[in-house]
Amino acid sequence: MSADDVIVACAQINSTAADIRGNARRVLEAVDKATAAGADLLVLPESAISGTGCGDLERSADFASGLQEGLCRLAQDVAKLSPSLTIAFARRDAQVGSVWTVMAQGRVDSIAIPVKVLSICGQSVALCNSLEEVDSFAPIGRLDLIVSSRAERFVRGRDSLHTERWAAVARNYGIPCLVVNEAGGNDTRVLSGGSFVLDAKGQIVLRLKAFEADFGSVAIEDLKSARLPALASAAPHPVDELYAALVAAVRDYVRKSGFTDIELGLSGGVDSALVACIAVDALGPEHVHTLGLPTRYTSELSKSEASQLAENLGIEFAIRSIEPVFESFNAFLAPDFAGRAWDVTEENLQARIRGMVLMAHANKFSRLVLVTGNKSEAAAGYATLYGDTAGAFAPLADVLKSDVWALCRRINERAGFERIPSFIITRPPSAELREGQIDEATLPPYALLDRVIRGYVEEGASADALVASGLDRDLVRRVIGMIHRAEFKRRQCPLGPVVTARGFADGWRCPVTKRLDVASW
Secondary structure (H helix, E strand, C coil): CCCCCCEEEEEECCCCCCCHHHHHHHHHHHHHHHHHCCCCEEECCCCCCCCCCCHHHHHCHHHHHHHHHHHHHHHHHHHHHCCCCEEEEEEEECCCEEEEEEEECCEEEEEECCCEEEEECCEEEEEECCHHHHHCCCCHHHCCEEEEEECCECCCCCHHHHHHHHHHHHHHHCCCEEEEECEEEECCEEEEECCEEECCCCCEEEECCECCCEEEEEEHHHHHCCCCCCCCCCCCCHHHHHHHHHHHHHHHHHHHCCCCCEEEECCCCHHHHHHHHHHHHHHCHHHEEEEECCCCCCCHHHHHHHHHHHHHHCCEEEECCCHHHHHHHHHHHHHHHCCCCCCHHHHHHHHHHHHHHHHHHHHHHCCEEECCCCHHHHHHCCCCCCCCCCCCECCCCCCCHHHHHHHHHHHHHHHCCCCCCHHHHHCCCCCCCCCCCCHHHHCCCHHHHHHHHHHHHHCCCCHHHHHHCCCCHHHHHHHHHHHHHCHHHHCCCCCCCCCCCCECCEECCCCCCCCCCHHHC
8 A cells, every 4th residue: 555545434333313412423433544544535434413213303494403513513622633634424415305415624514416536636536425426327337446434234135136236237338336324223224334445347445334333444446456356245043133223223222222231021932031131132131021920821931031131041930820810900990890701801901910010020129021922923913902912112122923833843953952942932832821822823824824924925925926925825815804904003112123125114114904804806
C-alpha cells in the first residue's frame, strides 16, 4: 500500500431507532477507527444516525429538527477528529424521500438518490442504493468504486443471492463494489450485517460479521487491480444463520428496551427449551431466570427434563406449582359453571395463571418476559390469549415447529453434547392442560401443517397450488380456515423477529372481521 492509495472504510454499526445522540457516538467510534486506518472515505449503513424503523417519527417536525441538529453537530465533531475524512450514508427524508448524506470538512450535504459521484482524492466513487440504479448510470465506465448503503433485514436464504447479484455487477463492469449493511435487531426487524467488498473481478475480499457491529477498510487501488486474496465463499449453515438472527433479535430487543434480564416459563417442552438457549446465548446465563409452573397434568418427566435443561444452561430455575391457584379459581367459578362440563375453559385458565405469575415476577424484578410460542401455533390459533401469549417478545414468532426441532438438533450437534436433553426434542409435543393431551390430536401433523403455512402465508400460494403439490385438499382447507380464524389472536400477540419473506408481523395483511368461504376453495 503506497502513500497515494485512497482508503475506504466501512462501519457496520448497530443503531437504535430515534437515538440520535447514541447513534452519533457510535459513528464517532467508527471515525476513530477510520482515522487510525488512514481512511479517506467512511461509508455507513442507511439511516445510521436516525436508526432504522422510525416509522411515523420521521413525519414529526420535532424529530426532523433534532435529526438535522444531530447531523450538523456530528459533522463538526468529525471535522475536529479527522479533517480530511468524508462520511457518506443513505437515509430517508420526509420531504424528499431517499437521499445520500455526505459530511466533509464540517459541512452536511443531502444529495438526492439515485446516483451521485464523489471525487475522493481523485477517485470517482458512485453512491447508489439499488442494483437497478447501477445499470441505469450512464458514465459507469469512468468509475473507480460503487458504494451502496443499506439497512436490509435478514430473510432466510436471501443474503447469498444479494451478494451474488452484486458480484455480477462488479464482474460485468470491472468496477469494485462496497456494500454496507446495518447489523442488529430493531423490533421485528433483524438487520443481517455481513457488509462486503468486491474487487473488480467480483471476488469478495472483505466481509464483516453477521448480525453485529464491525469495521473494515481497504485500498481502492488494491480493489481495482485485484491484488487482495479472495475470501472463501462457502455459505453459512442455514440453521446456524437462523439461530444467530434469533440471538441478535433477543439481545438487542432486551438491551435497547433498557432491560438486562428476562423471565421465561420452562415447561420441559421443545419451544421453551429453544427460547432458553437463545436467551442464554444472547444475554448470558446470569441474566436468564426461569420458572416451572406445573399443575396436576404436568408429568414428572416434564419437570425433571426442564430441571436438567436449566442445569445444562447454568440458569436459574425454580418450580412453583400453580395447582392451589388453579383450584382456587375453579372453586370461585364453580357457581357460575354449575352443570357445565370441563372443557377448554379450564385448560386456558392454567395458561393464564402461568402468564400472570411470569408477569408478576417480571414486574417485581424489572425483567422482560419472553413468549415461547412458534409460528405454527400462531397460524393455527393454538395458543391461549393472555396466557401463552403474555409477554414482551416472542423469539419464535416467525419460526415454524419443524424449524424449532431443526434448531434444537443443531444446537446439540454444535455443542457436542445434549445441551437440550434429547427427550425434550423427541417427545410428542403437548401443552399438558388435560390428561393425555397431545398437540397432533387437535392439530394436523406438524410436518403437513407447516407445509401449508409455508406455502400459503410465506409464499402466497393458492389452495389449488398447494393441492397440486401433493397436499390433501381437505387438509389445505382446514389449515387455511384455521389461519384466518386466528387473525384476532395474532393482532394481540407480542412482537417478534421476522426472519422469512412474509411473517405475520411484516408482509401479512388480513382483516379480522370477514366472511371467507374457505370450504368452496
